[in-house]
Amino acid sequence: MDTTVFLVGFVIMSLSSLALYAKGSKDPEIRHHTYFHAVVPFIAATAYLAMWFGVGDVTKPDGVTTLSARYVDWSITTPILLAGLITLGMHERGRSTGFMVSTLVLDALMIVTGLISSLSTTPGTKLAWFMWSCTAFAGVLYNLWVPVRAISTAEGGPMTKAYTKNLTFLSVVWFLYPIVFAIGPEGVKSITAIATAWAILVLDVIAKVVYAFTSATNIEKVQRERSGGRSIGAIMKGVPQGL
Numbered sequence: 737m738d739t740t741v742f743l744v745g746f747v748i749m750s751l752s753s754l755a756l757y758a759k760g761s762k763d764p765e766i767r768h769h770t771y772f773h774a775v776v777p778f779i780a781a782t783a784y785l786a787m788w789f790g791v792g793d794v795t796k797p798d799g800v801t802t803l804s805a806r807y808v809d810w811s812i813t814t815p816i817l818l819a820g821l822i823t824l825g826m827h828e829r830g831r832s833t834g835f836m837v838s839t840l841v842l843d844a845l846m847i848v849t850g851l852i853s854s855l856s857t858t859p860g861t862k863l864a865w866f867m868w869s870c871t872a873f874a875g876v877l878y879n880l881w882v883p884v885r886a887i888s889t890a891e892g893g894p895m896t897k898a899y900t901k902n903l904t905f906l907s908v909v910w911f912l913y914p915i916v917f918a919i920g921p922e923g924v925k926s927i928t929a930i931a932t933a934w935a936i937l938v939l940d941v942i943a944k945v946v947y948a949f950t951s952a953t954n955i956e957k958v959q960r961e962r963s964g965g966r967s968i969g970a971i972m973k974g975v976p977q978g979l
C-alpha cells in the first residue's frame with residue numbers, strides 16, 4: 737500500500753495543531769478550549785507518523801491490516817473532545833483543566849514516542865521519533881513556562897516564587913534526559929550502556945527524590961509566610977476539632 741496518505745495526514749495534523757494554538761483565543765475565560773483543541777491534532781499527528789512508519793500495524797491471516805495507532809489516537813482524543821464539551825455544558829467550571837490535560841497528554845506522547853525511537857532500528861526512523869518526542873517535550877515546557885506561569889504570576893505572592901523555583905529545577909533536570917538518551921546506546925552510542933544506566937539513575941534520584949524534598953521545602957516556606965511564621969501544625973492546633 738502507498739503510505740503517502742499517512743505522511744500527508746502527519747503534515748496536516750501537525751500544522752493544524754500549531755495553527756489552532758496560534759489562532760485560538762487566549763482570553764482567560766475560554767482559552768482552555770484552545771488547549772483542548774490544539775492538543776488533539778498533535779495526538780493525531782503522532783498516530784499518522786506511527787502509521788507512516790507502520791508502527792502498530794497488525795496483519796491478520798486474511799490479509800486485512802488493522803492500524804492500531806488509529807485506535808490509540810481515538811482512545812485519547814475522544815475523551816479530550818468530550819471533556820471540552822462537558823466543560824462547556826457545565827458553564828465553564830474547572831477551566832484550568834485545559835492546561836492540565838494538554839500538558840499531561842504531551843508528556844505521555846513524549847515518553848511513548850521516546851520508547852518508539854529506542855525500539856527503532858533504522859537511523860532515520862529513530863531520529864524522526866526522537867525529534868517528535870523533543871517536540872512534545874517542548875510543548876510541555878511551553879505550557880509550564882508560558883500560560884501556567886502567567887496565571888501563577890497574575891495571582892502573585894509567595895506561591896508564585898515557589899512555582900518558579902520548582903519549575904526551574906524540574907526543567908533543568910528533565911532537559912538532561914534526552915541528552916543522555918541521545919549520547920547513549922539508544923542514540924549515537926558515544927557512551928556505554930552501563931554509563932547510561934548510572935547517568936539515568938543519578939537523574940532519577942534528582943528528579944524524584946531531591947525534587948520532592950526541595951519542592952516540599954519551597955511549599956512549606958509559602959505556608960509559613962502566609963501564616964505569619966507559624967507552622968501548619970501550630971495553626972491546626974488552634975483550630976477547633978471538626979473543622
Ligand code: RET
Pocket residue numbers: 846847849850851853866869870873910911913914917940943944
Ligand atoms: C526521551 C527520549 C526522547 C526525547 C525526550 C526524552 C525525554 C524524557 C524525559 C524524561 C523524564 C523522566 C523523569 C522521570 C522521573 O521520574 C524519552 C528520553 C525528550 C524528559 C523526570
